[in-house]
Amino acid sequence: MSKDTVSDNKIGQQTKELSSKDKMISGSAWMTGASILSRLLGALYIIPWMAWMGNPSVAASANALYIIGYTPYALFLNIATAGVPSAIAKQVSYYNSLNEYETSQKIYRKGLQVMAITGVVSALIMYVAAPLIAGSSPGISVDDGTQVIRSLSWALLIIPCMSVTRGYIQGHHVMKYSAISQFIEQLARVIFMLAAVYFIRQIWNGSVVNAVSASTFGAVIGAVFSIGYLFYIIWRKKPELDEHAAQSLNKVNISTNEIFKSIIRTAIPFIIIGSGITLFQMIDQFTFQQIMTRVSDFTPKEIVDSYGIASGNVNKLIMIVISFGGSMAITSVPLISELIAKNDLKKLSRQVSDSLQLFFFIMLPATIGMAVVAEPLYTVFYGQNDFGTNLLQVASFMSLFLGLFVLMGSTMQAANQTRPALWALAIGLVVKLALQYPMLAIAQTNGMFISNIFGFGVTVFLMLRKMYKVTHFNIGLLLRRVLLMVILTVVMAIVTFAVKEALYLVVHPENRLSALLVMGVSAGMGGIVYVYASLKTRLADRLLGARVASLRTKLHIK
Template sequence: MSKNTISDNKLKQPIKEISSQDKMISGSAWMTGASILSRLLGALYIIPWMAWMGNPSIAASANALYIIGYTPYALFLNIATAGVPSAIAKQVSYYNSLNEYEVSRNIYKKGLQIMAVTGVVSALIMYFAAPFVAASSPSISVEDGTQVIRSLSWALLIIPCMSVTRGYIQGHHIMKYSAISQFIEQLARVIFMLAAVYLIRKTWNGSVVSAVSASTFAAVIGAVFSIGYLFYVIWRKKPELDKHAAESLNKVTISTNEIFKSIIRTAVPFIIIGSGITLFQMIDQFTFQQIMTRVSDFTPKEIVDSYGVASGNVNKLIMIVISFGGSMAITSVPLISELMAKNDLKKLTRQVSDSLQLFFFIMLPATIGMAVVAEPLYTVFYEQNAFGTELLQVASFMSLFLGLFVLMGSTMQAANQTRSALLALAIGLAVKLATQYPMLAWAGTNGMFISNIFGFGITVLLMLRKMYKVTHFDIGLILRRVLLMLILTLAMASVTFAVKELLYLVMDSENRTSALLVMAISAGSGGMVYLYASLKTRLADRLIGSRVASLRTKLRIK
């Protein structure tokens, strides 16, 4: 990307070009912060939501019904939008690096047109396919499932245009506004959802399906607020955008048809890869009930409830951790695309290596730490439940593979290794299908997560192998540092576990407030150990750079 890239200030002089590592860290920080806040909101709302739904049995059924609607919606959403932000960001960053800002602007305009069409088509397909999807899902009532699924189809009319605008902004390496829009979307959605459920269930004594339908329709409200903010940002930045467009070299000319073809050609693979996690979840949704009926003695109600706990409760919590990988992926795509445009293989190799190391530096303590504090964490958000705790522990380890898949999938596409990425995903899906039945028969509901580990494990292994062939990154260096991270993480986990067990000797494990204190103190203690150790060993310096020097000085660590 050129030195004249849009900055987040109004200085007229070109700013000094910052390194890819600094861009990666800064962008990841914004996107991770927004993702964590959004995921926390998406998990915290469940506490009053389920309480207002009714007794625990009614609330569990409502939660399962909600998930039945959201899983196919996520797939349709991915089909309509998943590849667009990354595809647009990749192309905008590519042409900006060539000082062809006018081409970038045209790509954005044509992208809006394409997304308007795909949004309408996806919404119609989802609306009319709702009865079939509901009939194939672990739901007590097909009619109720259909109503919930259809309530979500309206969001597909808005979100595609929102996603292409996010991609345009991300292509200029300004993650701040994209991150803020993501948080605004979630905040508006949660506020509407809780208000609707309270009015329907507590004030008007309405039905559960009406309350769940209103909750899912909240996605529309969130999308309206988010796209409104993004359009405001584009309007406010228009003078800067116009200035850059006027300074374009204009040596590259692309016809409208070429732009359309380019966007579609770039977006389709991103859509498929971006739908990877959802495709795995769809396998669960369409096979879980049928397999569990054969291999377990669960009643139909117990199967629906256990699916709700696994795909609903547990999934909301692990997505907080997976968001780290997603944030890094969003940030890395325009960076890698820029380096590809400049044909700078040396920096590309460094970028891939840095991304992997930073991923494990964050994800190893996050996933293992979540497994250690699974009991108080699950109690805080839901209630003490040995079944839910066990599922969360297994899913925590699974999230490491899911996060790495998100990062590597985007990295490979940005590096023009799309075909290999698609092949790796296809093989992973085949492994998931092949292991689903035996894993559910062997491990019960946990089998969903174990088969995911097998499937995503094979996928990321193939992706890493391919990227090594392309960049020849230093495997030895990465393995040595990951081993050090693992040692520090195990030390952190030991302290976290010890503090948690000591606190539970004097605190009520069933009380949510006590569980919150146990989780905060034990996780905080372990986190401090990991922070101190990473500073003491200089691991943080190698991954984050000079930013940590002042922190070490304040903590008096030599």
């Protein structure tokens, strides 16, 4: 690691400098591991949660109520944090690259103050606006929705300060502690919410709305544990951070007002771009019931349940693969910001190209593979359901566009291309709105996902075109390698499908254990084929470096 990077031993310690690609791969590995584990916990908890909630009909209604509370919470959370992890990471990395460590510490301290204020304001707004939000949501009691939404507002008092601390650590190109804190947050949340619903519904025979409210309050518990861990890391590293600050050049003198303005100016675009997926989901929440009432023969209960399956169950599963795009975005922001500070356009072009190649290398097999094993995958988590399986298959393809949006949105902002990124998102939202009614009329519930594909597809295209104009990355190389990845992914999908169908001849897919066996074996075989083909074609060597080349040698793959 470079001298301006926080190491596991000592911040100022001279170590071998890592390339941008090495930092991206290492950081992405940490963040992806934490994200996948967190997303798995977020998907697995639903099995005992719904079982303890009551019969399938009650559990489905409870799940819909839970999602209706969490969607607006996600938007308010983005507002409260104002894109702070990425915004702070961008600024800290920028000034660290100039050897202005004292300025980085000032930005962190002032960031904590700003986030404390935005947290209080956002929590108050969400608490007061809860009845209005609940009244605009599909098929629930306004009182019940209000109670659930308000139970989440308390988390907004804590999470902003947690986010700015994560951003400060990420700005030093160390993703380990941020990743661990993310997992701690999710683990504490899941343990609390499962304990709450078990005692309320199984022991005390309490109401569904109280059980859901207690479950959503788990966000507060998770935030407390996470921020406690982060503050411990900052306290433990304080002597080293202070030592580094003492060696700062101090040629940059920024006033408190300038720091506040800089944080806000950097953060506001991050919040809008970071809220992109949530804004699309809010369109679904506020239009789905009204449109489906007109274009379908669903009963009100069926509309609510189908919305819960699509926005709740399916969304939890696709977020597992989308998290890779988010992990790469978190890692790439400080790297790109550092290259911008050094005005190294050649390395910037290579960094953008490397990010895109690594994204497609992982996301193509992940999304297509999920579509192939959608039936056993959905059965493992939520029980056998043809409707849910069909939704998951379509949503799997959609997740590729969502993940690319997350990566490109952060990349453009780190490269100071904020205004084009905002315009691209705005145009995508207009496309989403324009297609929502016809897509729901044609494809019913799947229309939500299809309109998202078109909306995000337009946004991503505009972002990629702009970044090409700015960096002139090697588009020919990118297209050739993506084409090779597509070919390898098709081969993997064929093998996965064949193994799955063969297993269906001897096992019953309706059973959760059987579905787990089918999913594990078929996905495992497909994964082995993809890894082998990547090593055989040297594609993995080019993307991941010498370590993979040595692995190929050990496996005797020529």
